[in-house]
Each structure stands twice: as structure tokens, then as C-alpha cells.
Amino acid sequence: MTQLNELMRPDFTVPPKLTAGDRVAVVSPSFAAPGMFPAVHEASTRRLREDFGVEPVEYPTTRRLNATPQDRAADLMAAFADPTIRAVLASIGGDDQLTVLPFLDPRVIAANPKPFFGYSDNTNLLNWLWNLGIVSYHGGSTMVHLGRSGGLHPVSTGSLRAALFTGGNLDLHPVQEFSEDPLDWNDPASLDKQAPTLPAPEWIWHQPDQVVTAPTWGGNLEILHWNLAANRWIRPVEDYAGCVLLLETSEEMPSATEVFRMLRNAGERGLLAQFPAVLVGTAKASDLGRQPPLEERERYRDDQREAILRAFNHYNPTAMVVFNIDLGHTDPQWVLPYGGTVTVDGPARRITAHYCDKTAE
Structure with a gap:
């Protein structure tokens, strides 16, 4: 498989911004919290539709507890390879995403850059994409801040909108x-x-x-x-x-x-x-x-x-x-x-x- 250092770019690429109605992947590269807490997950996907105007798309392991690293990697690869998917959002973190990275194909993702959002255990993927020269976003896991108890917070959602749609400073x-x-x-x-x-x-x-x-x-x-x-x-x-x-x-x-x-x-x-x-x-x-x-x-x-x-x-x-x-x-x-x-x-x-x-x- 192609090594990351062979594809490292001297300048970072910022993936294109989204528009209303775009499809976004909701994946669980670490812990499949949507499978354990479906009500929180469904609240977060509803807010993606109603407050952000995008269409969330689930993958086979989004709700599957204890999915193998290979299967979680396959969902990531499918999301990045699909031209109709415009962004990839992690549902939450976890503690074993490091085991998923060996099953990712950097050549496919380098050819299909799109914004990825996550933090905590998703630091693994953020760092992996950094090595490819693809800008991603630290934060924005769906379960925590989109499924937030009591509703959305303007700081979290304002910066997420800038990353997804508006750009700028x-x-x-x-x-x-x-x-x-x-x-x-x-x-x-x-x-x-x-x-x-x-x-x-x-x-x-x-x-x-x-x-x-x-x-x-x-x-x-x-x-x-x-x-x-x-x-x-x-x-x-x-x-x-x-x-x-x-x-x-x-x-x-x-x-x-x-x-x-x-x-x-x-x-x-x-x-x-x-x-x-x-x-x-x-x-x-x-x-x-x-x-x-x-x-x-x-x-x-x-x-x-x-x-x-x-x-x-x-x-x-x-x-x-x-x-x-x-x-x-x-x-x-x-x-x-x-x-x-x-x-x-x-x-x-x-x-x-x-x-x-x-x-x-």
C-alpha cells in the first residue's frame, strides 16, 4: 500500500465547502455510540437536517458495536470515495482508532479530499489526513455537540457552519x-x-x-x-x-x-x-x-x-x-x-x- 510520506504535499488543500441539500457521512471510526444511544444519535441527525440543511447518511458500522477495524475502515473509504458525499463527520471518539488506520488507502482519499470532523480519538484520523496535506477540522463530532442536551450552542454551531459552508475568518x-x-x-x-x-x-x-x-x-x-x-x-x-x-x-x-x-x-x-x-x-x-x-x-x-x-x-x-x-x-x-x-x-x-x-x- 502507498505510504503516507510518498503523498505528503508541500501545501495543504482545503476541501470544497458545502451547499444546502448536500449529503454528509456520519460514521463511527471508533466507538459506535449511535448503537448504544440511538435517541441522542437521532437528535443529532435531525439537527443536521433541520438546522444545517444537509442530509446525513449512515454506514453499516455507524451503529454497529464492536465492529472490526477493517469494517470501520471500509466505511470511511466508502464515504470518501462516494462523490455525492461532501463531508464526513465522526459520531464520537473512542479508544482504538489507531487500529483502523492501517486499513485506509491514502491514494483514494488524496484523490477525493473532503472535510472530516472529529476530536478525541479522532485525533488519529485528523493526523492521518494532515500527513496527506488535507485540511480537516478538530471538533464537531455529532453525538456530543449536535446531539447536545437542551439544544445547540451558538459557539459550536457557528464555527461548524464556518467550516462546512461559509469559510472566512x-x-x-x-x-x-x-x-x-x-x-x-x-x-x-x-x-x-x-x-x-x-x-x-x-x-x-x-x-x-x-x-x-x-x-x-x-x-x-x-x-x-x-x-x-x-x-x-x-x-x-x-x-x-x-x-x-x-x-x-x-x-x-x-x-x-x-x-x-x-x-x-x-x-x-x-x-x-x-x-x-x-x-x-x-x-x-x-x-x-x-x-x-x-x-x-x-x-x-x-x-x-x-x-x-x-x-x-x-x-x-x-x-x-x-x-x-x-x-x-x-x-x-x-x-x-x-x-x-x-x-x-x-x-x-x-x-x-x-x-x-x-x-x-
């Missing part, structure tokens, strides 16, 4: 409130409830003394660490030079010690030194069955921030780092270009996502 901003205590998807009544909200932590800027406009790379730290350990899908560190690093942690809430160790491993490889700017998602500090008091959550986020700064102070002391961005495992969530560019303007304390740089030919 979008200035990110801090939100006033956020949610991190999810409702139980096993309870049908949860679909109509609003998840409890908390005051959102403010953005924290570290060394905001430069302006960086560059392609993004990164994603979920735990998944990136697995990729580094597998040593199969990570490119030579010089290929990431000058990029903006997106960094966030999952609902498994790794300790500050573990966060530092994962970053230390990346630093020893020379990876951390490549990024002049880093955007760090608000660390999720609560989940079903594990909802600590507010002061413990604040301490968790403070400890994680200190661990990240400790790693960068050692391996890249000039990096500009911005904390508490609503990316990754956050609600609301900015859906951000992955391989597309963002501008991090430290002196102006401004972050701008650029959703259309180059149209696919």
Missing part, C-alpha cells in the same frame, strides 16, 4: 459559561434538559509577545502520546516546524504528573521545540460518576497548566501558550481548522481561525 472569544457535568444519555428525558453550567475560566496568556499565523496540528494529548509510542504515523519533527499546536485532555482526566510525562516524552523527541504558539483547551475536570467540588476542579486545571508550562519552559522556553480555550472536550466547543491556519496575536490577545485558505482543485 472567525475571531474566537472567551465564553461566559461552560458545561462539564454531562447528563446521562441512558435517560431519554436528558435530551430536553440543559446541562448545568459554571462560570468559564478566563483565557490565560503566557509570553504573549509575538504574532503567529500558521497551520495547526495536535489534538488530544493522550492520543498523540499513543501515536508517538506506535511510532508509525508521526512524521520527522522538522515537518511540524512553525505550526500552532492544539492541545487538550480527555474526560479520563490524566493527572498533572502524567500530562508532564507525556509532554516530556514529546520534548525529548524534539517535537515541542517546533511550535511557536500553543492553544490549550480548558481541561475537563468532571464526568459522569466523577464530579468533584469546584475548588478541586480549579486545582486540577491549575496543576495541569503548571505541568504544561514546566514542559515548555524546559523544551521550548520561547513558546507563546494560551490556556482555557474552548477546544476539544469542552461545551461549547470551537470547531477549528486542523492543517488550516489560525492566527495567534499575543500583543492584541486575539485568536482568529481561518476557514478557507485554498480550494481543492
Whole structure:
């Protein structure tokens, strides 16, 4: 099979935008949550139709629990190869997408670039597409933000619309409130409830003394660490030079010690030194069955921030780092270009996502 490095392009391709009525694939490359929580899945597909004006298309493994990596890869290949499918959206993350990648054919996907949306375990696919020079989008998994309890959030949907339809530039901003205590998807009544909200932590800027406009790379730290350990899908560190690093942690809430160790491993490889700017998602500090008091959550986020700064102070002391961005495992969530560019303007304390740089030919 063709190797990714044989197809790496010097410039990224932004797949074409969609128009009303287009068909979009809803796939489960990791955990088939739609099969376990069909009401949430059906709410998300209904909102794709009614609020976004697109037609969701399911695939054989979208709802099939414990589907093989080969079958999940086959659904991805079918979605990308189908000219009537204009975008591919992951239903949710999981923990084994790394096993799907060997069964993908890069030549087919490189010949049929289209926007892919996902985060968490979908960091695997985002990184795989980055290696092909195809811009994708970090965020936008259907179950979480389209099937969101209590309805859609304007931050999540506004950035998703920019990625899908309008392109252009979008200035990110801090939100006033956020949610991190999810409702139980096993309870049908949860679909109509609003998840409890908390005051959102403010953005924290570290060394905001430069302006960086560059392609993004990164994603979920735990998944990136697995990729580094597998040593199969990570490119030579010089290929990431000058990029903006997106960094966030999952609902498994790794300790500050573990966060530092994962970053230390990346630093020893020379990876951390490549990024002049880093955007760090608000660390999720609560989940079903594990909802600590507010002061413990604040301490968790403070400890994680200190661990990240400790790693960068050692391996890249000039990096500009911005904390508490609503990316990754956050609600609301900015859906951000992955391989597309963002501008991090430290002196102006401004972050701008650029959703259309180059149209696919």
C-alpha cells in the first residue's frame, strides 16, 4: 500500500465547502455510540437536517458495536470515495482508532479530499489526513455537540457552519459559561434538559509577545502520546516546524504528573521545540460518576497548566501558550481548522481561525 510520506504535499488543500441539500457521512471510526444511544444519535441527525440543511447518511458500522477495524475502515473509504458525499463527520471518539488506520488507502482519499470532523480519538484520523496535506477540522463530532442536551450552542454551531459552508475568518472569544457535568444519555428525558453550567475560566496568556499565523496540528494529548509510542504515523519533527499546536485532555482526566510525562516524552523527541504558539483547551475536570467540588476542579486545571508550562519552559522556553480555550472536550466547543491556519496575536490577545485558505482543485 502507498505510504503516507510518498503523498505528503508541500501545501495543504482545503476541501470544497458545502451547499444546502448536500449529503454528509456520519460514521463511527471508533466507538459506535449511535448503537448504544440511538435517541441522542437521532437528535443529532435531525439537527443536521433541520438546522444545517444537509442530509446525513449512515454506514453499516455507524451503529454497529464492536465492529472490526477493517469494517470501520471500509466505511470511511466508502464515504470518501462516494462523490455525492461532501463531508464526513465522526459520531464520537473512542479508544482504538489507531487500529483502523492501517486499513485506509491514502491514494483514494488524496484523490477525493473532503472535510472530516472529529476530536478525541479522532485525533488519529485528523493526523492521518494532515500527513496527506488535507485540511480537516478538530471538533464537531455529532453525538456530543449536535446531539447536545437542551439544544445547540451558538459557539459550536457557528464555527461548524464556518467550516462546512461559509469559510472566512472567525475571531474566537472567551465564553461566559461552560458545561462539564454531562447528563446521562441512558435517560431519554436528558435530551430536553440543559446541562448545568459554571462560570468559564478566563483565557490565560503566557509570553504573549509575538504574532503567529500558521497551520495547526495536535489534538488530544493522550492520543498523540499513543501515536508517538506506535511510532508509525508521526512524521520527522522538522515537518511540524512553525505550526500552532492544539492541545487538550480527555474526560479520563490524566493527572498533572502524567500530562508532564507525556509532554516530556514529546520534548525529548524534539517535537515541542517546533511550535511557536500553543492553544490549550480548558481541561475537563468532571464526568459522569466523577464530579468533584469546584475548588478541586480549579486545582486540577491549575496543576495541569503548571505541568504544561514546566514542559515548555524546559523544551521550548520561547513558546507563546494560551490556556482555557474552548477546544476539544469542552461545551461549547470551537470547531477549528486542523492543517488550516489560525492566527495567534499575543500583543492584541486575539485568536482568529481561518476557514478557507485554498480550494481543492
